[in-house]
Amino acid sequence: MYNARRVLSITALMGLIASTVAVLNGGSCSAATGLTCPTKNPCCSEFGHCGDTNAHCRGGCDPRVSAPDACSNTPICQDLDIKMFDRTSWSRITQKPEDYNGEADDYDFTLDKGSITREDNMLTMMMDEENKGTRLSSTRYMLYGEFNARMKVTGSNGVISTMILMSDIHDEVDWEFVGAKTGEGQSNYYFQGQTDYTNGDTHAFPNTADEFHDFGFNWTEDKLEWKIDGVVVRTLKKADTMGWDKVSHFPASPSRLQFSVWPSGIEDVSPGSYEWGGGAIHWNQGPFKATIQSISIKCGESRSSEIDVAPDDVSWQYSMSQGNQTSLGQASFQPSSEPYKASDGGLSLHVSSPFTLMVTLTLSLLYFIF
Numbered sequence: 270m271y272n273a274r275r276v277l278s279i280t281a282l283m284g285l286i287a288s289t290v291a292v293l294n295g296g297s298c299s300a301a302t303g304l305t306c307p308t309k310n311p312c313c314s315e316f317g318h319c320g321d322t323n324a325h326c327r328g329g330c331d332p333r334v335s336a337p338d339a340c341s342n343t344p345i346c347q348d349l350d351i352k353m354f355d356r357t358s359w360s361r362i363t364q365k366p367e368d369y370n371g372e373a374d375d376y377d378f379t380l381d382k383g384s385i386t387r388e389d390n391m392l393t394m395m396m397d398e399e400n401k402g403t404r405l406s407s408t409r410y411m412l413y414g415e416f417n418a419r420m421k422v423t424g425s426n427g428v429i430s431t432m433i434l435m436s437d438i439h440d441e442v443d444w445e446f447v448g449a450k451t452g453e454g455q456s457n458y459y460f461q462g463q464t465d466y467t468n469g470d471t472h473a474f475p476n477t478a479d480e481f482h483d484f485g486f487n488w489t490e491d492k493l494e495w496k497i498d499g500v501v502v503r504t505l506k507k508a509d510t511m512g513w514d515k516v517s518h519f520p521a522s523p524s525r526l527q528f529s530v531w532p533s534g535i536e537d538v539s540p541g542s543y544e545w546g547g548g549a550i551h552w553n554q555g556p557f558k559a560t561i562q563s564i565s566i567k568c569g570e571s572r573s574s575e576i577d578v579a580p581d582d583v584s585w586q587y588s589m590s591q592g593n594q595t596s597l598g599q600a601s602f603q604p605s606s607e608p609y610k611a612s613d614g615g616l617s618l619h620v621s622s623p624f625t626l627m628v629t630l631t632l633s634l635l636y637f638i639f
């Protein structure tokens with residue numbers, strides 16, 4: 270039941286963001302149904318809209334249901350160590366995501382929605398009745414690595430604070446803090462967006478609402494660890510995620526690190542999310558805040574035996590093999606030396622290169638049915 274609500278909750282978050290981010294809607298797309306974007310509006314955004322803007326073809330573009338090679342290459346990880354949000358680190362967050370054109374050398378994060386403030390060299394994500402929540406995404410995509418953030422999360426009913434890793438094919442690793450349940454964190458993961466009611470867990474620790482704590486993930490090709498204050502509270506071994514289909518249901522694709530604060534206690538969300546988050550939000554107690562003091566990312570791809578990142582590789586590139594009526598085909602990705610930044614102010618749509626496919630991800634509609 271817990272996970273059922275959780276699945277609903279992420280959907281609710283996406284819906285809320287989609288409804289407030291201006292995107293030209295050139296039709297719908299969905300990995301769950303295999304509905305793919307036409308060449309005219311080739312990119313499937315993370316919200317399931319087809320189009321050809323940055324909002325569709327950059328962060329979150331789902332290669333499984335976009336036209337072949339339509340999604341932009343995504344920037345590969347570089348170590349990041351934000352000890353505090355001084356003017357320099359603050360200036361490396363773009364607050365105009367619609368203008369973001371792949372400048373990952375200039376920006377560490379995009380503010381996808383909502384608003385942030387800087388005080389005492391800390392970053393606060395704000396939520397009020399008007400903005401209905403805030404989300405930040407790293408501009409770079411990490412495949413494995415060590416991730417830490419020192420945060421103070423929201424402790425109000427109907428408000429969720431998160432730190433998650435999310436890939437464009439919806440592999441996901443979560444820390445979630447339910448405002449109504451100060452005193453615990455919820456860990457979870459998803460393999461390519463598939464619903465699984467057994468993936469979540471809860472971890473007690475004191476006083477999440479009023480204090481800063483270190484939250485972390487240590488993600489390798491063999492295992493995932495969730496950490497609180499430097500202590501591993503949960504370990505998931507890849508070997509223990511083998512599905513009936515003989516595929517490991519383990520997150521294993523390049524992912525953005527995201528932080529958000531969003532409302533579960535409003536009428537737009539499903540009854541499951543509403544209940545999970547502790548009922549109604551009391552907007553008059555807002556604005557609600559989640560504060561980040563520091564963030565560190567240590568890249569993991571170069572320590573992986575699965576992938577071979579060459580010194581001149583700067584981006585990730587997806588390609589799809591042909592599907593048929595019973596299969597969506599296979600999404601695979603590889604490191605590439607092709608740029609992720611548009612050179613002429615437009616989108617840089619890459620050409621396919623004949624590199625060895627490093628990782629192959631099998632997709633099938635059956636996954637989504639079960």
Ligand SMILES: *[C@@H]1O[C@H](CO)[C@@H](O)[C@H](O)[C@H]1NC(C)=O
Binds near residue numbers: 415487488489
């Ligand atoms: C993360 O896991 C790897 C592999 O188990 C280990 O070598 C490394 O020390 C861990 N990192 C931290 C910060 O615990």
Ligand SMILES: *[C@@H]1O[C@H](CO)[C@@H](O)[C@H](O)[C@H]1NC(C)=O
Binds near residue numbers: 592594595598
């Ligand atoms: C469809 O693709 C799947 C997966 O690649 C394959 O196993 C199956 O045989 C294909 N079916 C047909 C009719 O080609």
